[in-house]
Amino acid sequence: MLRPVFLGFLLRPVFFGILLRAVFFGFLLSVVLLSCYLNAQESNSPSEVDRGWKAGVARVVITPPEYMWMAGYAARDKPADGKLHDLWLKALALEDAEGNKALLITSDIIGFSRELSQSICGKLHKKFKLERKDIILSSSHTHSGPVLNNNLYGIYPPFDDKQKEQIRRYQQFLEAQVLIAAERALGSLAPSSISTGVGISRFAVNRRESGWEGDILYSPDVKGPSDHSVPVIKITDERNRLTAVVFGYACHATSLSINKWSGDYPGFAQIELEKMYPSATAMFFAGFGADQNPFPRGGVLQAEQYGKELAISVERILEGEMEQLSPSLKTVYEEIELEIAQPPDQAKLEQIIENGAGWEKRWAMMIMEKQAAGEKLEDSYPFYPVQGWQLGEQSLVVLGGEVVVDYALALRELLGNDIILVGYSNDVMTYIPSERVLKEGGYEGKSSMWVYGHRGSWEPGIEEKIITEVLRQMYFCKNKEIDYLE
């Protein structure tokens, strides 16, 4: 039985005040506890895991099923007669937190022409709804792969119908293999982490400054600019297992000139990395190294050595701290018009025909024949591809053609050292000299236009046009203005 004094207290207003406060704070506490509980539940739920990156990777062999003419050199006089190792095409599919997808293709070939890229991208769009900007078709530029149409075509001796048919058949095979790799990569998208870092390897030498076959063994110093960075993109799955490693280097894949299929040093580097990390697919892309050669060159052991050097540079980065990227993807692609100068005059062409040999002579004859037939010669190339990808905090600049190292130096100055530069992509229509190289001339500045079948050199202004487009795209990717100082 309650005592009357206590009963009296219960009836006093002060008690109701305390009771109300207790109910109010109790309610607040329950709300806080409930929301903590729900948050904890949510962070363990699959939807939270799905809000990260997804990645899928696949590889297919693209070694030609028959011995055919090999790409890259004018001097070869017979088709391939064996192989050191298989040529590969590899696909990395990416999907960000919003469900945006992209596809990176790397390959042991000389380069995709625009025609081939368009055909492939058309099929990828139809089948997987990927837009042109979402696809990078890159090549290692190996000089130990097969000849492809519309790529360096003028450098080879004229092909007969049987050889032309072989090239056509190979391109059909290559296209089919790209589709298979893309399907497998997109079909294996799984939660992943992506991180990046940069290593270094120093076997690339500026071939314009050091001479084509210059012996640098006893040189006190190596002349001319080079880009010795080794960009690395690391993909790991939920169990922190390495599933793919993408890496690049700015140097011609020209250690070898024998008649056996191989990926040259990039092929050996990929093999080495896949031996070191059996769970991973290693993917190589060529940077802006059109004026760079591995020096010295000429032997299988050298190609293996450069491959191992590169693999160890990549390993060092993979085993260290790397920057993890936020799961957002932005892509942009544009084709810009670059002007082409007039061909040499009649007298000069006649002089080339009289004194020249091989591809130079064939080119001069082709120009004269076209002029005599009243054919209009191209005064520009309206399709130069410039592409930008933003993977979280990491920017990628992807250019077509064989881009000289000056572009790497200029873009690093403008966009920072951590930018990833991918060359030999989407359309390898010829060399892309800087204003300096264009003025100097030589192979990369002038005559390489001939082996790609163009009427003359690029017009001055090429560097500014390309860099302006790159900056416009990076502005779009990064949402900020970038100063472009002359």
Ligand SMILES: [Zn+2]
């Ligand atoms: Zn080249």
